[in-house]
Amino acid sequence: MEVRVFIIGMGLIGGSLALSIKSAHPNTTMIGYDINQDELKMAKKLGVVDEIAEKIAIGARNADFIFIAAPVNETEAIMMELSEIPLKTNVIITDTGSTKGKIVSSAACLREKNITFIGGHPMAGSHKSGVFAAKSILFENAFYLLTPTEDVQETHIESLKRLLGGTKAKFLLISAEEHDYLTGVISHLPHLIAASIVHQAEKSSRSQELVSRLAAGGFRDITRIASSSPQMWRDILLHNKTVMIDLLEEWKNEMDAVQNMLVHENSQAIFDYFHIAKQFRDLLPSKEKGAIPAFYDLFVDIPDYPGVISEITGFLAKENISITNIRIIETREEVYGILVISFQSESDRQLGIECIRKYSNFDITVGP
Structure with a gap:
């Protein structure tokens, strides 16, 4: 039928x-x-x-x-x-x-x-x-x-x-209620926090021009999700308004607790705060797909000579490996720069690692 x-x-x-x-x-x-x-x-x-x-x-x-x-x-x-x-x-x-x-x-x-x-x-x-x-x-x-x-x-x-x-x-x-709470915690709140961090950096850049230059590396990576569609996120937050208001209140309490640690110079509490966060984060599934699209990045230390980037993309093309993005996040005055290559999936990234190692001796680091 x-x-x-x-x-x-x-x-x-x-x-x-x-x-x-x-x-x-x-x-x-x-x-x-x-x-x-x-x-x-x-x-x-x-x-x-x-x-x-x-x-x-x-x-x-x-x-x-x-x-x-x-x-x-x-x-x-x-x-x-x-x-x-x-x-x-x-x-x-x-x-x-x-x-x-x-x-x-x-x-x-x-x-x-x-x-x-x-x-x-x-x-x-x-x-x-x-x-x-x-x-x-x-x-x-x-x-x-x-x-x-x-x-x-x-x-x-x-x-x-x-x-x-x-x-x-x-x-x-x-249930629909459980769904909205879970996605609020692991997707909606992180997107909102990423946007707020970018807002803070933008305001700081008005008085300190180095902010924009120094934010080109890791800062740009950890706030990637702030580049999502403004219209979509406006609608999502308004649809999930009740959950988000409660989560923001919890987040403010969390930040008040951190501020209190700093005011009282409580070094043990600060250490424990980062230690507990690291333990929980390290136990999260690394192969699972979650609410936020994963980024499959390779960081390649490359020597500074003409044609090196096209050389690497040529290696990948020869093996028919697709990439979604490529960029330099750091340029040094010495010998090396850092090239970031983004792939569509974990399997593509692994193929990329094997390919680059096959054709070169460049140092490779896998993205978080």
Whole structure:
């Protein structure tokens, strides 16, 4: 029997879902919709979808599964629109948003029409956007959180998981409230803190011009996530407002405690603070995918002579190893500079290490 999957939003997430579903269910008909017509046409041209829908109503009407891969604010409006469309009796609707409480609550308009909605959040991403960056392995080994309400039938949850088998993700079923707290702690708060650190550096740079120059290395790396979409993070924080207010209060208390250690010059407490943090951080899984996209970097000490960078990229090209970014973070007056090469995955980075060692004797350090 033909299964029709309709994906609303042909960006990185929507496109990658389409590819991963198709990889496990090649007979599935994939229909795509996006307000950006260029993105939609590109999805069809790349074979990400089989058909394109000019309107949501056209794509949704005969779909067995509907994925809303849109920003959280738009998701609410799309669910309302779907509730007014005559859909298939057993259609399953899900989303991919980074917040769940408000979205699951807004899905009441669907539940009132006996339409099954299962909140979803694939915890994977990339530093690139758009359907052109979509790939079927994006969610491999990532956590895929599902937040069904109590009225959702177990058979519907299993049907959605089977359809998503090609993602090779790790499914976890939790409540919407638990989801928003967990993502608040491990994703939303870190993004906000990174932005605040950058704000502090920007203000300091107004009176001390060396701030910008010295921040080009490690500072830039630890605040990478502050470069994320301002519109997306505005919407996420407002959707998760209650959790974020509580977490910010806890963060202020944490910083007050650190300030108190410094005021009283409590050296043991300061040591313990960093020691406990190091212990917990070192025990975190290094191979798992989490809420924040991982960075797979290599730091290469290179001699300062013409053509050395193209020499290294030539080594990688010879072995067909893809890179996502390359830059120099430190230039010294002596012999060496530090070249940072970013890869798409841990396996690509390992291939990069082997390749560079095969063709050169440059010193290599793996990024954190």
